[in-house]
Amino acid sequence: MTSLPGRLVLIGHPVSHSLSPTFQNAALRHAGLPLTYEALDVPPGRLERAAAWLRTSNAAGNVTLPYKEAFLASCARLSPIAERVGAVNTFWCEDGALVGDNTDVGGFEEAIVRAFGSDRRWPRVALIGAGGAAAAVLAGAERWFGTEVRLWSRTAGRAESLARRFARICTTVPTVHDALEGADLVVNATPLGLAPDDALPVPIQDLPPRAAVYDLVVRRGDTAWVRAARGAGHPAADGLGMLVAQGALSFERWFGQAPDRDAMWSALRP
Ligand code: NAP
Secondary structure (H helix, E strand, O other), rough: OOOOOOEEEEOOOOOOOOOOOHHHHHHHHHHHHOEEEEEOOOOOOOHHHHHHHHHOOOOEEEEOOOOOOOHHHHHHOOHHHHHHHHOOOOOEEEEEEEEOOHHHHHHHHHHHHHHOOOOOOEEEEEEEEOOOHHHHHHHHHOOOOOEEEEEEEEOOHHHHHHHHHHOOEEEEOOOOOHHHOOOOOEEEOOOOOOOOOOOOOOOOHHOOOOEEEEEEEOOOOOOHHHHHHHOOOOOEEHHHHHHHHHHHHHHHHHHHOOOOOOHHHHHHHH
């Protein structure tokens, strides 16, 4: 988009613990843009009303849990990648209508490179979880060369319908152990790890030797799974890299200029 939006908001429920306003406002200040990024809690059942307000406010912003899929229906136009994923995490207004995009895919790809280097290839990926974030991981992995994904999730039907949408690269497997067999990269796309007493998404002793571990969950000071995997010698990173990268890509969509990523990262340091 070219002109500045009227508001810049994150919509979700609840959004009180989101880190996005912290790093987006640092990027806005650094760029000298006269806007504040605000988190807007949208209670269940109020998404349509919120979407109408976004249109009349000429707003731009991000969408987070639990509305990324539901927000598709509020958009007059979608980017090809938002259509592929089936979820919107970034939007803006054009001629009074909402346009939906998805930067989780690019954010995931950037985060993998940041965490593990640009020269690694991922012939076999184990993906745990089958929600919107898993769809973004699959949309990223299908852009990689020669990657095969084994998907496992606790609700087999949901995993199977996601795998059908990405059938060229993805198959479901009956157990988490089948997913892990021979994996170079193990990705957690469940919320396990958000709460301090959550079980680990995959027991550390079951990880294939030398497999890299990427946890989409974000927790200050790393998730327990990432800490334990590192302790056992696996390269491992949590979802903060993806969160910042998807936010930086969203910033580029809204303003046509890249944000200062150092400013974004500095704002997150304790
Ligand atoms: P979602 O659509 O609700 O899907 C969650 C998936 O995890 C589903 O397959 C669900 O299985 C499974 N799951 C939920 N609770 C579980 C449990 N206790 N044990 C095992 N499996 C469980 O959520 P999402 O949007 O995909 O997000 C998943 C996670 O990724 C969230 O923690 C989110 O914060 C994170 N995320 C991070 C970023 C980032 O930038 N770092 C971006 C997007 C998402 P069922 O189908 O059986 O319910």
